Amino acid sequence: xxxxxxxxxxxxxxxxxxxxxxxxxxxxxxxxxxxxxxxxxxxxxxxxxxxxxxxxxxxxxxxxxxxxxxxxxxxxxxxxxxxxxxxxxxxxxxxxxxxxxxxxxxxxxxxxxxxxxxxxxxxxxxxxxxxxxxxxxxxxxxxxxxxxxxxxxxxxxxxxxxxxxxxxxxxxxxxxxxxxxxxxxxxxxxxxxxxxxxxxxxxxxxxxxxxxxxxxxxxxxxxxxxxxxxxxxxxxxxxxxxxxxxxxxxxxxxxxxxx
Amino acid sequence: xxxxxxxxxxxxxxxxxxxxxxxxxxxxxxxxxxxxxxxxxxxxxxxxxxxxxxxxxxxxxxxxxxxxxxxxxxxxxxxxxxxxxxxxxxxxxxxxxxxxxxxxxxxxxxxxxxxxxxxxxxxxxxxxxxxxxxxxxxxxxxxxxxxxxxxxxxxxxxxxxxxxxxxxxxxxxxxxxxxxxxxxxxxxxxxxxxxxxxxxxxxxxxxxxxxxxxxxxxxxxxxxxxxxxxxxxxxxxxxxxxxxxxxxxxxxxxxxxxxxxxxxxxxxxxxxxxxxxxxxxxxxxxxxxxxxxxxxxxxxxxxxxxxxxxxxxxxxxxxxxxxxxxxxxxxxxxxxxxxxxxxxx
Numbered sequence: 001x002x003x004x005x006x007x008x009x010x011x012x013x014x015x016x017x018x019x020x021x022x023x024x025x026x027x028x029x030x031x032x033x034x035x036x037x038x039x040x041x042x043x044x045x046x047x048x049x050x051x052x053x054x055x056x057x058x059x060x061x062x063x064x065x066x067x068x069x070x071x072x073x074x075x076x077x078x079x080x081x082x083x084x085x086x087x088x089x090x091x092x093x094x095x096x097x098x099x100x101x102x103x104x105x106x107x108x109x110x111x112x113x114x115x116x117x118x119x120x121x122x123x124x125x126x127x128x129x130x131x132x133x134x135x136x137x138x139x140x141x142x143x144x145x146x147x148x149x150x151x152x153x154x155x156x157x158x159x160x161x162x163x164x165x166x167x168x169x170x171x172x173x174x175x176x177x178x179x180x181x182x183x184x185x186x187x188x189x190x191x192x193x194x195x196x197x198x199x200x201x202x203x204x205x206x207x208x209x210x211x212x213x214x215x216x217x218x219x220x221x222x223x224x225x226x227x228x229x230x231x232x233x234x235x236x237x238x239x240x241x242x243x244x245x246x247x248x249x250x251x252x253x254x255x256x257x258x259x
Numbered sequence: 260x261x262x263x264x265x266x267x268x269x270x271x272x273x274x275x276x277x278x279x280x281x282x283x284x285x286x287x288x289x290x291x292x293x294x295x296x297x298x299x300x301x302x303x304x305x306x307x308x309x310x311x312x313x314x315x316x317x318x319x320x321x322x323x324x325x326x327x328x329x330x331x332x333x334x335x336x337x338x339x340x341x342x343x344x345x346x347x348x349x350x351x352x353x354x355x356x357x358x359x360x361x362x363x364x365x366x367x368x369x370x371x372x373x374x375x376x377x378x379x380x381x382x383x384x385x386x387x388x389x390x391x392x393x394x395x396x397x398x399x400x401x402x403x404x405x406x407x408x409x410x411x412x413x414x415x416x417x418x419x420x421x422x423x424x425x426x427x428x429x430x431x432x433x434x435x436x437x438x439x440x441x442x443x444x445x446x447x448x449x450x451x452x453x454x455x456x457x458x459x460x461x462x463x464x465x466x467x468x469x470x471x472x473x474x475x476x477x478x479x480x481x482x483x484x485x486x487x488x489x490x491x492x493x494x495x496x497x498x499x500x501x502x503x504x505x506x507x508x509x510x511x512x513x514x515x516x517x518x519x520x521x522x523x524x525x526x527x528x529x530x531x532x533x534x535x536x537x538x539x540x541x542x543x544x545x546x547x548x549x550x551x552x553x554x555x556x557x558x559x560x561x562x563x564x565x566x567x568x569x570x571x572x573x574x575x576x577x578x579x580x581x582x583x584x585x586x587x588x589x590x591x592x593x594x595x596x597x598x599x600x601x602x603x604x
Contacts, residue, residue, distance in 0.1 A: 096288070100295045105583045107542020108560075109303065112576040115564045116307040188432055196546050199436045200561045214437055218550070223443050223455075235437030242432030247425070 003247025010241045014059035023050040025057040025208070033227050043229035046220045054213055055233055061207040062191055062238070065125050069190035072129035074136055074183045078172070081140025086148060086167050095141070102134040107196055114202035121207035124197065128190045139182055143175045181252035188242040195238060210234035289591050293584045300580045304573045305356045308343070316340065322567050323371045342368050360577065367574040371566065378570035381559060382578050388458055389555035390582075393537070393544055395472065396479035401487050401533050403480070408491025409518075409525060412499060427485035435482045435543045439550030442474050456552035475551045483540055490532045495525045527598050534590035538583040 023029040028048035036043045042051035084094035110127055113119075119127060147153060156166050195211025197203045203212055217223075217231040308315040316339050320332055340346065344355030359366040367378040411420045447455035453474050454460075460467040498504060498521055507520055545557030552558055556575055563571035 096292065096295075099292050100299060103292060103296045103538060103583070103587060104299060105538045105541055105579050108545065108576055108579040109300070111542075111545075111560060111564070112572055113303070113307065115572045116569070117310055192432065192434060193542075195434050196436065196542060199434075199546050200549060200557075201564050211434075214434070214440070218436075218440065223440050224448065226444065226448060228441070228444050231437065231440055235434050235440075238437070239429060239433045243425070243429045246428045246432065250428075 003244045003251060006240060006244025007248060010059060010237070010244075011063065013056055014063050017056040017060055021053045021056055023053045025049060025053040033225060036229050042233050043227070045216070045230055046222065046225070046227070051213075051230055051233065054208070055210070055237065058208050058210045058213055058234060059237075061121060061209040062194070062211070062241075065121060065128075065194045065207075065209060066187040066191040068122065069125040069128040069132070069194075070183045070186035072126055073133040073186045073190075074179060076129065077133035077136025078140050078175075078179060080133070081137040082144050082167050082171060082175075084137070085141040085144025086163075086171070091141075094137075098134045098137050101131060104131060106131040107193060110193065110197060111200055111202055114197055118202070119204060121204040124194060124204045124207075125190065128193050129186075132186050132189055132193075136179060136182060136186070140175055140179055143178065144171055147171055147174055177252065178256050181249045181256070184245040184249040188245055191238055191242060210238050286591060289587070293588060296584060297580065300576060301357055301360060302353070304360075304576060305353050307573070308569065316343075316345070319371070319569065322569075323374060326371050326566065327374050339368065342366065365574070365577065367577070368570040370563075370568055370571050372563065372568045372571070378568075378574040381571055382556070382574040385554060385556045385559040385575075386578055386582070388553060389541075389544065389548065389557070392472065392475055392479065392548065392553065392555060393541070396476045396483065396544075397533060397537075397540070399476070400480040400483045401529070404484050404487025405491050405522070405526060405529060407484070407488040408493075408529070409495050409522060411488065411492045412495035412525075413518075413521075415496065423488075427488055430481060431485040431489075433482055434546075435478055436546040436550045438482065439475070439478045439547050442478055443550070446474060458554050471551075471553075475547050475553050478547050478550075479540075479544055482543060483536075486536060486539075487529060487533065491525055491529045494528045495521060498524045527594070530597070531590045531594055534586045534593070537586040541579060541583065 026049060029050050030040055030044045030048045032044065032046055032048050034040055034044040034048070040050050040052060042055060044050055045054075080094055080098065084091045084098075106128075109131065113127060114124070117123075153166060153170065156170055161170075191211075194203065194209060195214065198209060198211035198215040199218065201215070203209070203215065211234075213234040214231045217227070222228075222230045308319075311318060316336060319339055320335050323335060324332070342356075342359055344352045347355060364377075365379050367382075369375045370378045370381055373381060407423070411423055414420050443455045446453045454471050455474075458468060458471045460471075501524075504521065507517055512520070545555075545560060547553075548555040548557030549561045556579065560572060560575045562568070563575070
């Protein structure tokens with residue numbers, strides 16, 4: 001419940017930003033380093049940009065990176081997991097491949113790649129996804145393995161339903177709820193990873209996320225100017241949104257386990 | 260990023276599956292895995308310069324000339340060409356590159372920013388600081404995680420457990436570098452009790468080094484504690500439902516002795532998890548180092564990226580991978596030594 005409310009709140013914020021922003025988020029509209037006030041609820045940056053508008057504006061790209069990356073990761077993970085679980089010949093090579101990706105130090109790799117090729121926001125989401133699908137693949141595989149023995153799949157097999165229908169229609173319908181719930185963890189991971197990339201200085205340059213806000217604040221030495229309002233809200237938003245998503249995921253997981 | 264082994268433990272049956280899976284064949288599989296990971300990282304390091312828009316040799320030389328006007332261009336081009344073996348066919352270039360990296364000392368070329376210091380030297384210096392930070396924080400975080408996790412499991416669904424769980428989820432998702440910024444404002448600027456950046460005063464003294472370590476270490480402990488505590492909680496719940504615990508209870512054991520028995524059985528899986536989680540933690544630790552301008556890998560990488568010092572970025576990825584692989588190997592090798600029930604036979 002609390003998780004759903006939190007998540008919906010941030011999605012609404014992102015959509016409100018499409019229609020209405022109090023000020024232009026990237027233009028100077030007030031005094032430099034003004035603390036939170038009625039006119040600027042979250043204060044202003046070192047050149048007088050409105051932090052509140054930036055926060056609304058940043059929600060869009062932040063959610064985009066998170067959900068897009070989780071979607072791609074889920075796609076890769078499910079295909080690999082179902083294939084490995086259902087076709088035993090592919091199990092060993094696919095799972096060894098999964099282990100390799102799992103062992104790679106994801107963030108340092110992404111930092112290095114981004115340092116050389118400076119990706120766009122979509123490419124960033126895709127790169128994060130390419131390194132975060134193994135968890136989904138593992139869960140899917142173990143689910144498929146136990147589902148494979150169930151009577152209704154056996155009936156389908158004996159009555160000559162093509163393999164790809166069993167794999168990607170009958171089985172998928174059963175495993176998707178759990179996989180989708182666990183994919184919320186990929187959303188969290190992607191948002192945090194993207195924010196870290198921004199902070200190190202290799203984030204997608206054209207996109208404005210909460211991570212970019214924190215990074216700009218740090219680059220402008222907001223800490224030593226005492227301008228806590230500039231980075232307090234974006235960081236807190238990332239943590240609260242992620243906690244909300246985690247609540248949903250854990251809740252769904254528990255319900256499915258009991259059923 | 261969520262630690263996948265934590266979810267594996269939450270799935271239950273972890274202890275039983277662990278005892279079964281430790282075989283020689285398993286060890287061989289793990290070691291092959293390590294070499295494949297190393298191969299992927301070497302291949303990535305080799306390919307990345309080729310993916311840059313334009314000719315990377317020219318980019319490299321231009322960058323170096325911007326940092327250090329008046330360097331000998333012809334000699335530089337020759338040196339980069341010999342590092343990458345650019346006049347060879349592609350597969351031979353790769354073999355040549357791997358040979359350069361795997362030789363002693365690994366040859367990543369010279370840093371652009373601190374020319375002519377080698378990138379490898381800079382990276383190994385920074386690694387020492389990172390390992391100090393990583394080691395200190397993880398020992399403390401792990402020990403606290405064990406006690407917290409066991410407490411929570413023993414009082415499952417009691418008030419403390421129910422309050423702590425959501426709180427730990429929250430801490431788990433706090434961006435580490437953001438927490439660092441908050442700490443600097445509170446402890447360095449408002450209270451003025453601890454230094455906001457660096458690793459030592461003008462000259463490194465033991466007291467100064469420790470004083471500079473407190474804030475970054477505290478941040479890392481806070482953000483990594485939830486992962487350790489939740490894993491221990493899961494394992495302990497499993498231990499508590501096992502036969503020997505029932506027998507102990509039937510014997511009338513309670514208090515310290517009982518606690519000790521549960522502790523001993525819960526520690527081992529969480530120790531494995533400690534080593535396996537380094538790969539997930541290390542990226543976050545880099546961002547914390549950068550926040551505090553700590554002279555470790557994170558700051559080195561961020562500075563290198565800002566100044567387009569490509570050899571250092573590559574060397575840093577390679578070293579980070581080595582650390583992660585070694586800690587993975589340690590997890591696999593330590594387990595049978597510590598737990599007599601498990602052996603590679």
